Amino acid sequence: MLITWLNIDYTVGSSLTKSSQKTILHNISGCIELKTINGLIGASGSGKTNLLKCLNGFQQKGLSSRSTIVYNKNIVDFKSCFISQFQSNCLHQLLTVNQSLIYSSKLKNSCHSQQIDHQNNVDLLIEQFLLNDIKNSIVGTCSGGELKRLSIAIELTAHSKPYLLCIDEPTTGLDSNAAQLVMNCLYNLTLNHNMSILTSIHQPNTDIFDMFDSIHVLSKGFVIFTGKPQELKDFMSESNITCDTNESPIEVLLKVSANDNNNDSRIKHMIDKTSELNTHRFMAETNNIYYLIARRIRIQYIIQWKTLLAETVFHIMFATIVMFAINDDNWLKSLTTIIATYIIH
Structure with missing residues (x-):
């Protein structure tokens, strides 16, 4: 297991008055295995981006005291990366694709002790992200799908690759072919590197949906399903949500979950059932999780020993x-x- 999160509650607003507070995430638990591609699926406002940022360490202030995030005990130098859906808008429009990657490689590896062949590093990424045809093209002339792939490649120019890559809606605004190319590149990353990918996505088509090793379906801050894509249809049937043979289960579930889940007994049943399954799933790992928490506290004390001694x-x-x-x-x-x-x- 690469990362496990338990009882994630995230609240925004002033802590002085409860009336100004709003809970975005409610008691969310899950896990990601190493070298897998995982999907956060849900409609707009379901909490996908907030969960990504919480797991990546971007949002810690609003987490409740019981929220727990632990990492693999065999990974000492755990690195993660968050790529926003708007990151492609920050690319320098007058540079070529090759130049953008070269400059990024030089900046990200400026403190690296080993001598790095930046051009070789860039050439490997260009090949992995299918950017050979636009290698010498100006960034401002690239298509949306090409910019998405370039943005991800730029984040991976560092010699030390992240173990967890969190990507916010990499297929938004793309046609089906461009979206498929982006997802194929991400899938190949998990095969070629010691890396796991967690990506949010609104409504994937069947081909993209089947690419995920596991999915986490969110509805208005609650997790209503966690597991393999192939298990979703049977899980929905247990909650009296049926779909025809020509319908995609995820599309049917997103339509149902878009309604007010406080009044829909089927969605409430899925929330309760998922919470119960997650509780049993992680009870077996309780000792391991307590060990990881203790290890994390010990490492923090080791890192901050000078400050603690001075105090x-x-x-x-x-x-x-x-x-x-x-x-x-x-x-x-x-x-x-x-x-x-x-x-x-």
Whole structure:
């Protein structure tokens, strides 16, 4: 298992008044295995982007105290990357595709100790992302699908590749052929690198849907299904959601979940059933998860030992000064002076 998340609750708004708070994600649990491609599927406003950012570490402030995210215990230097759906808009329009990748490779590997052949690094990415035909084309003349593939390739020019690649809606705004090319490139990444991909997507067609190793279907902040795409139809049948032989199960489910899930007993049943299955699924890994949490705390202490030592020494010195001040005849005046000095600094 590469990453596991348990009881994710995410709230936005002021913490001073409950009326101004809004819960975006409700008790979401799931996991991703190494070298797999995984989909976050749901309508607009279901919480896909927020969950991606929470798992990638971009949004930590609004998480509840019970929210837990743990990583593989065998990976010490865990790296993740988040690619926004608007990232292609930030590309330099007057550079060629090759130049954009070369400059990115030089910047991302500027602190790398080993000598890197930037052109060879770029050529491999150009081949993997099917950019050979536009290698010397100006970025401003590229199509939407080509820009999407270029944006992802730029993030992977670093010598040390991320273990988790989170991509927000890589197929939005693309035709079916361009979307299929993007997904094929992502699928090949999981095969050629020690990497897992988690991508959000609105409404995939059947070909793209079947490419996912696992899917997480969201509806208004709740997870209503977690598992393999092939298991979705039977899971829907258990909640009295049926679809014809010529209908795609995910399309039917998204139509049903687009309604108010507080009034639809079928969606409520799917939410409860998924929560129950996730609880049983992760109970077997409880000891491993507690180990990972303890390991993460230990690593944080190791990394921050200088700060912790400085704070400890400061508090000991402060307590010593206060003790001597109390033993002094003019202890009240001395203590007031010390407190004032402490507040000023």
